Amino acid sequence: MDLLFDLSPDEQEEEDKLRVGKYDEEDCKAAIQGIGIPKTFDEEVHRLCTIRGIRHHYGFAQELRGTMPEFTRALNARDIMSGVIPTMASPEEVPYCIWYPDVPAEGTLRALVQRYPDMLYHVARACAVAGYATLYMELDPVPEVHIAEEAGYASMQRGSSGSQQIYQHIMSQRVKFEIMNDYTRTVNINARQIASLNGDTAVYASLTARTKVYGPRDFKNLPFINKDKLIHVAAYNGEIDRYARLRRPHMLKHEWAMVVHGIYHNPIFAKWWSTQIPEHPQDKHEINIRRAINARRIMSNDLSWLTPNTPGKLLPDLIWFPKVADATTYEKLAHRRPDMFEECLRACIVARYTYTWDALLRAAPELFKEQFAHDSSKRGPKLEDPKLWWLTKHARHGLWMEATASPNKHFQTDILAAVPDAAEKLDVAHPNSDWWGDYFVASELYLPHRSPIIRLHDPVQPGARDEGPYDGMNCGIGDVDIALFLGDAISKETWKREVLDEGFTTAYLEDVWDMLDTKQSD
Template sequence: MDREEVLRRLRNPAFTMEAARRAVAGQELPEGLARRVLRLCVIRGIRYHDAFAQDSAKVLHDLLPKLPEFKRALNARAIMSNRIPDMSPDSDFAGDMPYCIWHPEVATEDTYRRLVQRYPAMAYQVARACAVAGYTDLYRELDILPEVHVAEEARANGSTAIFELIMAEPVRYKIMDDYTRTVCLHAPTAPAYLNGDTCVRPMLDEKEDIREPTTKRDIDDPEYRRPNPHYGYYHPGFKRPAFNITEDMNVSVPKEGLPAWLRDDYEPDRWWEAPRLPWTNSMAELLTTPLPQDLPEGNKDLLIIMAAYYGDIDRYVRLRRPTSLADNEAWCIVRGIYHNSLFAAWFASRQTAEIDRLYQCGGSEGKVWAIVAAIDARFIMDNNLSRLVPYFTDPPTNIPKGEKVKTKDYDPPYMIWYPKLAAQSTYAELARQVPSMRQAVARACVFGNFKEVFDQILAADPEFCPDVFTLREARISPQPRADYYEEAIMKRARELGRDVELKSSVEGNRDESGRWAHHDWRWPSVRPGGYKLSDSGYNHMHHYPETYTTLYSSLHTGVLYADQDNIDKNVYNDIGCDAGPVEMWVGLPEEWRPVDGPHWVRSLDYVSWPPKETPQL
């Protein structure tokens, strides 16, 4: 294959699953190298198949200076095959020096010794390889600083001698960075501790099946053209893992002809993208204890999302990953902000940086909006309107024809009365300053029995009518004057000729801002106790706060319920988040905890579970 052919393929966005399979198997280069998912498959094929690296893929070494990841993959494969490649001695790890040189195979001890003699800058990569392979003698010869990534790698791979050598040192250093694939030789961080920030070798064996991309070209392709600003859902064909030290995103391909749930290697917990159960996570005990300086071995995702869920600033800042989000982390942040004013204030003080981080971690516009809306809501409930007035005040009406006015970037929050009511004066001023939030304010007034403010809103605008959700809130309210709100709403509706008895979003109309006024998630109330909405089509009971008596074997901490059947949980502006199973689990006696099999459901009813032989209360 000549240079022109490679360049032609680099412009070709064609994707087929068969081409991906052949690339992963190290059989041939795909036609559509313009697709990143196929380039990842090529890198995976190079790393796993030396014959592919020396034959079909060899042409990628010199012809693609703008895509150095191919050259790094080829050099890594050469090292693992006990060949020392020619690399620039002054290169950083964004050039041709590979970061990971120990997966899927390790080279011989002599190969790594010769490698570090020729390229001293790779001493810490060689140390990681020693930790994987157990080359204790070579590690001693390196005479390097005790590095925390090497320590975590040694612990995970059973290289006890190397681990103990590092942990015995009075000060440890952070020189490697598995999130950015960089090695900082000249300005190491000290003291450093084991913080679960290492992509240890067993993690590299956990693969994710690719899928067909959802657009004709990748959105970062120079020739990509969006049909309109709202181009809809985009999936590049692969899932971004927490780490990418091998530069192939841990991609795999599904077995031909079989959907995921029928394959032998199907794992339901991973399909649901939920954290592992506490009893399969070695860090679970840290949910109820202060964090030690050095974290134990294990996946810290559960610790991250629970720190976000409770709005624990110190734990969250220490534990979170700078370049990726744990599953459902964004939704746990929303919940933490709603329930912790200090967490909300911290996010508000760093809003620009946190939004940038969220996007860099692969966050969507929806996640960004949800977090910003949560901050605004928490500030409102704390009687602080300083954030809202500059952003959400309606634009002036005397705009010259043809000119556009930049309005707010995000919709204001709707849930502004849970878990805390603001003062009546706050709601009155909010309705005056931000007319588009009057529906939310009206419902807050009914919830809090703020009759004076409710009347002010109606009197200020004879064209304003509280919607069906506020009517529902009035009808189930236990307040003495609940009937007053229902009568006032129905009277205004009759005056304006509006129907506020709509049963679902299908029958909805538009509110003053032109948006669809009826969202299913707004039907339930957050009042303690239960009530039925049989006439609205939702016949199950709604309880706030939730009462948990069921423990699942696949723990869905922080599960997102938005736009799904569990609308009664989407209290945080169409975001649902609960940690009930975790909160129940951490307090259970050891003998109460079920151990019979990996997938089950237990209901704590004191009849069927816990068993009768357990200690009595």
């Protein structure tokens, strides 16, 4: 989530911006440290670093007041946090966040709301951070969910009794509202909506330290937790209700890949997503999502979406995992779109549809009529069985690998009949091949043979490694399930000593068993 202070990004985003575009590194460092103003503000990163410097260093860049609204807001926020009530002539000059990096004194906040009554919820939020329960009760704001989350985190992470009082007071109200919006950095009392705690608050704790996971409090309100992790897990598992409630206005890093995984494994999630993006998208991530939707529809025996004009970029390769379609679906698909002929043949191997395999190979000369006629007109030995024609021309490593892995040798026998030296010719992928199908077979997906790789106390790692060839996409989330169960058995101190201090971030299951055996023998 973006930080709340006037366009300033979090440190990672700021670091990413520093890597691109033209900028003056020394000017940026000086601005962040509050010792120098950049020579130019043509680059956004120069403005962002200046805003950060203003917020962290009282008195810095005063000459920028009035030059740009974002600078004026930052200067006003710094004044308030330093006990000075600034003159703010228009809404553009009013800062949203007035509690980071420093919380104003209680007297300053009381004076601020007396002079600017429209800042009541800004002040109430600052009270939640600082634990000013008496002032909060005097203000008597409508129970607001962002303020509740802010107070809840402050009470748990800093042990603030005042914040706990504010939190309990808000949570005791039968109805709570959303008035603040940390995404748009706005306060709108006139458009308030009934809401529950949903993790949409960039709480003070998240700006200063990593958050911890605590147990749930009730069903309606989201527990204090890293919401990004919940979004990734919900997308990965295809949990529509949870994902739709948790998702942010803009996708997180790797979220689209988690969505692809969820679509492949949950047809209801796929159906829901089919209504969320264009039929023929242009965005690269939406294209990947649409391909996954189309794959799931094929595996669910639905070809109603497919036309001769469906763009090739929207046609999936993986159409047989985690479920195979009916044999007639693959046969119809190959006839409607011959450019998916090889994918359909491979699906027949995975599903052991020998009859459909034979039928498709016999239909190949008609499906590829011009190419077959061209090959037939050439001089040289003729194939006795036209069924083998396509295999002689197009069989490659991925198809051969799938056939040799199948317990039904019918497919391997046909390929050998068409390509007698297939064991040598097709045994290795082409050196320049980047097609996922050359490196994975169905058995590795349905029955993976690998030891779990455990990241014990931070198990949700979207995109951490390849877990399956979802059209070549990395859709892994890490071995979450075992980490959830073992988290109480192995302490963070033990994990740090045995794993992190040894220079690793993960451990194999065998290593974890050794830790447990050592613990039990102590």
